[in-house]
Amino acid sequence: MTPAAPVKRLILLVDDDPLLLEFLAEVLAHAGYDTVSAPSAAGAIRQIAVREPDLALLDITMPGMSGLELARHLHENTSVGFMFLSASADAESARLAAQYGAVGFLLKPIDAARLLPAFEAALARADEIRQLRRTEVNLNAALAAGRETSVAVGLLMSRFQSDRNTAFEVLRDHARSSRRKINEVADQLLSAEEMLNALHAGFVSRNKGK
Template sequence: MSGKGKILVVDDDRLVLATLTHGLSQAGYEVIDADNGDDAILLAREHRPALALLDIRMEGKSGFDVAAYLRDYLQIPFMFLSAFSDSETLEQVKQLGAVAYLVKPLDIRQIVPAVEAAFASSARAPAAAAPRPAAAEHAQVLEQVTAIAVGIAMHRFSLNRAQALERLKRQAEQEQLTLEEQSWRFVAALETLSAPGQRKA
């Protein structure tokens, strides 16, 4: 079986790593796993996966370090799985250009649709050779912010991906905003709530 595609999964929690690896394998993906950032980079260089799922807080190289390497040297898209949704983390996620941001704890049934959406998105993207015009870069950033907003809504309101997206669309319509504008507002509001002095212990 050729499988749906090759995925690199990185998490320093062995139980999480085993759960993700098993679930994605069952869903038809070829999975390469690593429990630290250094091994993740070596495996990415060797196997050139189509997508990487990265934990953020790890000993040694963080998920952010790995993401920056994948983006700058290998042009491999990535998504983050993290237990953190504070303003600093969200800002770095946006700057790095993750295709999705999912907040732990997560059910594998939530992760698989997010992975499938990421594969569909990368399949639609043109071959990256020529520099992209500013409008295309802007559109990509908006798409990434929407993906982040959907991931946060899934966690905050215990929704699946489709329900979270529908909730954001409904709110956008009510306030006469585009989905992207509503996503920016949603993420910005969370960043305000997550700012020092605003977070719950």
């Protein structure tokens, strides 16, 4: 059986200059990358909705939504790393690139000899940032699950006059027997307790009114 070919890294190229897009796509294709192109920020967003690229190269100055505005959208709504293309070498453009979270900065006209090293460095940095974000999300989820479990254990200890180890083991055993994660059972228990407390408050209110 022939092994499947490795999936190529996908690069999104965003610029309103069709000749530059063609040149960049050709250089990157020769280097072994897949590319998709968009002549505008709106087109880039449509491309990303189909498949998120591993890296996006964004022209800073474009009609309609600028590259900076597109960068803000990518930063807030996706995990796509991006680098900027600019015709300006002024310090303000470089400062804005850093402020918006760019992993690279290229000046026009593009020098093919410098393109690939700069691009590969930016792609490596984008991978690092994506991994850090993923780790942070996983860590936050784990911490949240730990808090739910701790609160649920405390609730069981109070309700059944139990020690912490016994309460945790009962919660864990119930999760195993129902083939669910312990934090899911803990969350359900906390939700049920909230409902019981709300209903209890309703009974108290009615009794006071009598």
